[in-house]
Amino acid sequence: MKIILLDGYELNKDLNWDLLNQLGECTFYSRTPVADKNEILKRITDAEIVITHKTPLDDDIISKAPKLNYIGIMGTGYDVVDIDSAHKNNVTVTNIPTYASDAVAQFTFSLLLEVTGQVGLHNQLVHHNKWSKVPDFTFWDKPLFELKGKTLGLIGYGHIAQKVAKLGHAFSMNVIFYNHRPRNTTEQWIKQVSLDELLQQSDVISLHVIQTPETINLINKDTLKKMKTGAILLNTARGKLVNESDLANALNNEKIYAYATDVVQKEPINNDNPLLKAKNCYITPHIAWAPLETRERLLDITINNLKKYLAKDPVNVVS
Incomplete structure (x- = not known):
């Protein structure tokens, strides 16, 4: 199973992603150009699992990613993902409601x-x-x-x-x-x-x-x-x-x-x-969510969301 993390810079710099590596073949990108749909699609085309923080995934991208089954949003807000398109294409989307x-x-x-x-x-x-x-x-x-x-x-x-x-x-x-x-x-x-x-x-x-x-x-x-x-x-x-x-x-x-x-x-x-x-x-530069303890919690819930999805018992599903 191929897992793509599109924009892990804020977490990658001081957190450990080993647990995610244990769940599949992981590719980590610190940043993905948010305005370049071709590059976003290129990165996720062969992925079953995509983890995103702020990289937008709209219908132009979701509908053209044939293997995509799951999108994990590393945050509470889910405006970065076209939820209607995800549902139409049978893609499960989860978020992290209360971590921060x-x-x-x-x-x-x-x-x-x-x-x-x-x-x-x-x-x-x-x-x-x-x-x-x-x-x-x-x-x-x-x-x-x-x-x-x-x-x-x-x-x-x-x-x-x-x-x-x-x-x-x-x-x-x-x-x-x-x-x-x-x-x-x-x-x-x-x-x-x-x-x-x-x-x-x-x-x-x-x-x-x-x-x-x-x-x-x-x-x-x-x-x-x-x-x-x-x-x-x-x-x-x-x-x-x-x-x-x-x-x-x-x-x-x-x-x-x-x-x-x-x-x-x-x-x-x-x-x-x-x-x-x-x-x-x-x-201030969007840092309310950024204490170390908060980001550690974010990472833990991101991984748990994926584990629960893989166990066919999904939680925090965005409907």
Whole structure:
């Protein structure tokens, strides 16, 4: 059985793939050119098993790979694979639903604490000798905010959002959420609201929905107008949830106080991305998922998904 790993760079550099090698004849590619369909097809033409992280597999590729039986996505989101085409061609697709929930929730609050506490900025200023030159025992160059009593609004209420909600509650925030269908919760400190209510009431809004045709550009000039002036927006989900031009305008016009994101529409980021020159915009390079422990878990589940498929007992199947 031939197994192809299309883009293992982020995991290959410090993790051990020996267990995957034991399941078949493996070929590892650190990277595959995502825009070159001919090269992608060339690499997987003879493969029964394909493992992908961010290399897209659409109908043009899946329908022309005659031996393909299984696609393992090394992540939670499955927008990189044409699921309808996979089903039409009898290809099983699996993903990894919850491997990074703790890490991404932690990172979401890291972004929020950076915006409200300005640790990075003031650390740099101290090391650049600004503190040593002031006449007082203290100084600050940007506003600092308490989270207590602020309203945290979560758009989406899956595993990650539920962990972020608990962190918000631990900081004595008021926590509300919107989900596209009702979600039952036994917690008395959290309330489900409509999207409009969330936009209007929240001091901090955090995005936790998957990318679908319905959620692309969810944050746009119309939804931004409904937000509180001075709100903080967080995004550890997908870059395409946000219309970046509209958001840059809202930041520059001080409608939105700050945007802190780990994702952008085009990754790696383009030099002309409007967010790069927007006021109070914090951007990290898609690293919320990347702690060593999290990636080890990702690898373990990737291999277990394949083992279960080969045992004719598939798990984490994308339907």
